[in-house]
Amino acid sequence: MSCCAPGTEGAADAERARHALPSSEELLLASRPVGEGLRQSDLSVPGVHCGTCITTVEGALNALPEVVRARVNLSTRRVSVVWKEEVEGRRIDPQAFAAAIRATGYDTHLFSLVAEGDDALRNQLIRAVAVSGFAATNIMLLSVSVWSGAEAATRDLFHWISAFIAGPTLIYAGRFFYKSAWNAIRHGRTNMDVPIALAITLSYAVSLWETLHSAEHAWFDATVSLLFFLLIGRTLDHVMRDRARSAIPGLARLSPRGAMVVRPDGTRDYRPVEEIAIGEHLSIAAGERIPVDCRVIAGASDIDRSIVNGESDPLAAAPGTQLEAGAMNLTGSLTVEATATARDSFLSEVIGLMEAAEGGRARYRRIADRAAQVYSPAVHLLALASFLGWGFFDGDWKHAMLVAIAVLIITCPCALGLAVPVVQVVAAGRLFAGGVMVKDGSAMERLAEIDTAVFDKTGTLTLGKPRLVDRDKLNRAHLSLAAALAAHSRHPLSLALAGANAGPAPVIDAVTEVAGGGLEAVTGQGVLRLGNRAFACGKAVTSEDAHGLSEVVLTCGGKVLETFRFEDGLRAGAAEAITALKQDGIDMAILSGDRAPAVARIAGLLGIGRWRAALSPREKTEAVAERAAAGRRVLMVGDGINDAPALAAAHVSIAPATAADVGRQAADFVFLHESLEAVPFAYQTARRAGRLIRQNFSLAIGYNVIAVPIAILGHATPLIAAIAMSTSSIIVVVNSLRLRGRLPAFAVRAADEARPVKPMVRAA
């Protein structure tokens, strides 16, 4: 971390250290076994953009002995690493890969979405698109010759060839629609696929019958090109489909399987958490998670309670401190008394909240489905009416049949089927270029509807990493002394202090860390202490820090040398993001697990009027649910495990890529770059996408309004159908492409920053 050029690396190091690497635990759980003792991990590397990046990242990974192969995918900005679980009897820590990538200068995050490469249905659909595309072009070529006036014998030959191409295509490529339509009918429902299946089957059957009788009009080209367009829509829709995902397994993993029970006679016994009763004494070592809610009876330690309040500052635990299940014991070992069973503990409560929230979310119905519900009965009625109308009008039932089929073909929702997915795929591509990943298409529809945005504080509006305040006003000697002490600790404030020291630091050996207090070293000048005020001054001073900043005190022999104050710096672009959302008329609030003064400070800085502090995960979820009950559509932006139930309960949710795995799982959008401006960018893109979808619907419906009367009056020939269908589809696609365009400045900047800077450039 440190470097010998004073003054330059302070900022650069702070920059680099800003995002912690994904933890080994998370990486291991997110990796999947690929057989023969090998596992595969997928990491997202948003900074890769050229051939050199590929070589650098792959080279760095392949240099590790445990890596079998590493492959960068430039299109998805991801690297997949296949690695050996064990090398020479040593278990491999997957964090080494993340560290190796970070060492090359690229930022990396854990990528835990379902790997799309393994998507069998998508590949089947693409193959069906290819086959129907082949059939459509060939039949269309033959049809053009027929329309330009082929003589009867040639026409019949062409019709027969078309029939032979169209038949197998219908079975192979049409099977998706048949299956779906059959499913719907069997359950007494109707969907968009019923008129589609009906139209392609009937038009093929009638065309075959006409061909047998050497008639003039056959609809083979319409049948197959219909299939072709619809399959494109279906494939794109599949890419944007709702994926089944749940954050509950991630939460459940936070619970230790068992705990060391200390019996009254002093014997120890490792028992599953379910069997731990209230009042039993447990021994918890450093680095273990708290198994059940408990009270400390002996020992001292620092506890990472980020699961409860989302804060990175550890809590000093001493006898009497209440601890929640799922919190991480960082530094010392503790003896605790269980105050609740595993079932009634904090973690179970969070899992319960998560289940309720995820169960409630399934209610959203996508625009396309809502449109289909109106459209498909309308089409059926229209076709039936024209069949009966013509039948009774001129008594020629065969003609009536032909008209009804023409109506079905003309109204077939080609443009309608493309209207939504094309826009969503284009929008997702644009968002991805701006560093925002979308999990599914419905999330984009929901994001466009929001009127309220709720933010978590730590790690979302702020970086979640402490930063030294007024570094220039401090005594240099005291700072370097404190940094020398701090270098011996992994406490977040120590790391920040060590990172903030620009000059050389004296070497201090024999530093002892007092859990829950701070650091102590005996030197020639006296006993140096660095830690909280009570510990450093050696007496029980309880100063409630009302300024909202955390502080660390350096003392020498009980005399205060310096007080270091830390603030949690605002995330880049936070102010711009809040301003942009305000301009869009979005109502905003902060829901934080942190102390009130700290939240008030951030709310004041950003000009957010409403905030609530010291909220538990349940209270956060309830606050979101309250707004929803008041008829508001709430966007939740959060990153912590404590935000996860609220993320799932909100109408739509966004998490930064630095969020806890559980938070990322629960959120609908994940933004990869640091700037919070990704939030208004995602919102505006979703809004524009929503507008284009509505435009596309009106275009598709407008086309029907013109074409359907022609079909009902019996003037629709295969030529008219072919022109009308293709034109309307092309117009819809071209309209959707308008969504592409210049990326906002922050995304371009972020993409530049994500690239590694050469050390020379950085020093300059």
Place this chain on the structure above:
Amino acid sequence: MNTLIFLIPIALFLGALGLGAFLWSLKSGQYDDVEGAAWRVLDDGDDKPGR
């Protein structure tokens, strides 16, 4: 009419060839990383699309 006897099969055959080529390229993973492939062509040590 006579020319059609062989022209149509040729047209269909060529079309099928294209379809086959597409399906093969899909199967061999050539669309997994389109952007990356453009750069990898410049890399000497790398000559096949991987997963």
